[in-house]
Amino acid sequence: MHVFKDRSQAGRELARALTRYRHQDAVVLGLPRGGVPVAFEVAVALDVPLDVIIVRKLGVPFQPELAMGAIGEGGVRVLDEHVIAVSGATERELALVEAREREVLRERTTRIRAVRPQEDLRGKTAIVVDDGIATGSTARAACRVAHALGAARVVLAVPVGPADTVGEIAEADEVICLTTPSPFRAVGRFYRDFSATTDDDVLQLLDAAGRRAVHPGPVDSPASIDEDVAIPVDDTTVRGSLHLPATGAIVVFAHGSGSSRHSPRNRAVARVLRDAGFGTLLMDLLSPEEELLRHAVFDVELLAARLTAVTDWLRAVSAGPPRPVGYFGASTGAAAALWAAAEPGADIGAVVSRGGRPDLAGPRLSAVRAPTLLIVGGADRQVLELNREAAAQLTCRHRLEIVPGATHLFEETGALDAVARLARDWFAEHLVGESEPRARAGTP
Structure with a gap:
């Protein structure tokens, strides 16, 4: 089983699989919060700008780590009908979760964009990076947002994810995943250090990337x-x-x-x-x-x-x-x-x-x-x-x-x-x- 030391090491390994995009007309887009430390290493290695693409997972009410969908900037909304059906989540429960997450999305977007203007993606390659995917709902929403913002090509790049999910993300023009273990269970199992990333961490990495x-x-x-x-x-x-x-x-x-x-x-x-x-x-x-x-x-x-x-x-x-x-x-x-x-x-x-x-x-x-x-x-x-x-x-x-x-x-x-x-x-x-x-x- 491939286990990464931490998100930084995972980012450096991921960058080696993306070397063809070095010095290209591309932007690396990290998913806050955990995807940003990975994305920072990718952006540094490829010598391209770093930005974030802000999405929120819609977690099943009694199991919030399991995504039944996701929402993103620009009003993007992705639902996983299979998870919704299996979990038995009602329309009212979905609406309550979505309302709560939209408020968090709004606050996070306001805070980040106040200090970091959004990169112009028009005509560029958007490399969407997270620390891993499970159901893929968040990643799919991020790819849709990148397309909506004018990206000519969207690449989803992650260190780890389940093979069946990786193969089903049609929203990306290309999907790069370093390891697809089975059984999968959870992203955090494949990191020795999977400590939480804060909003301040995200802002500091964006600041460091902007001055790089x-x-x-x-x-x-x-x-x-x-x-x-x-x-x-x-x-x-x-x-x-x-x-x-x-x-x-x-x-x-x-x-x-x-x-x-x-x-x-x-x-x-x-x-x-x-x-x-x-x-x-x-x-x-x-x-x-x-x-x-x-x-x-x-x-x-x-x-x-x-x-x-x-x-x-x-x-x-x-x-x-x-x-x-x-x-x-x-x-x-x-x-x-x-x-x-x-x-x-x-x-x-x-x-x-x-x-x-x-x-x-x-x-x-x-x-x-x-x-x-x-x-x-x-x-x-x-x-x-x-x-x-x-x-x-x-x-x-x-x-x-x-x-x-x-x-x-x-x-x-x-x-x-x-x-x-x-x-x-x-x-x-x-x-x-x-x-x-x-x-x-x-x-x-």
Whole structure:
């Protein structure tokens, strides 16, 4: 049974089946929410625009994951008469479900289109992407919407789906599905990580795609740069998302195990830092192949060496006088950041750890000279204790900041906002010398 690590990996695999559309007059359309992380990877690989096509599943009342139909932008409506008949759903139940989903559709469309105008599909190839299909109702509705918006050709591309459904989607001119297992049951069974995608995740990926432009070489323009970058290190190439203002300090993000430069949490923090005038570089320190190797994901020394190499590259391509550089690390990425900051001659201005594992930096902690802020959720008790132990080994200026009630991923209301503010103020004080309000000194 083919099981994908997560939606990002599924997207990269799917892109390889779509290479003939690279640089073509095409638009990749992700289905919010779960299809958008898959679609992002496809759009990046094909070097074509990314948009969404907004549809809502009409779930059977007593089994909402089972679609009896779907609705989409432009008043499109698709019903699965077989599912309706077998489930016994009445016209009144169908009407109630549809009314509820139309309201959600309206709200989601309003929110997304307020910040992301719809791509013009007229005369183009529309590549509709989801994380998988079951009954196919949502995918069929999306294909109808794409045709209605003027697409000359509609391609439906998904990582996984049942063979009988894949073969029956006449609304698409072409259907690409990487695997058609039997028995099928549910899309989520074919992902190790099938965690929920939020509306904020969708908006952040659309924002990242809108600013994307592959840039493998030196940056020499005096203007602000927003680029995807490809950096050769060792015998591989690692990729990142770079925001480089004309002047000012830069914060390099080192992501933790199971995460990537597309992490919505780190992107949210990066957005706050950019608004405060900082440059940001969100990096994948491992290649896609290495990410599948558990020993590489937890090899802090390897991650730190990659982070050092990326920092050297960044300093080489940044125009003008040398800029202060700081590190923001999450989970194992925090250990890598501290390890790299402890290297002789590293010259790192400040380090911030979010829900990190600084303990994994071990004996290197006492060699860190960069002012270090450790941010931990108050409800993340095991990691909090590990951070306290690590803080006791730090000899540099440092602080342990606890976000009350927050768990490991800071998913609680206001928790991530608190992380972003704390990071901004710490970097403002230690990378540019001033902050308002100023960060408090001392050890907890």
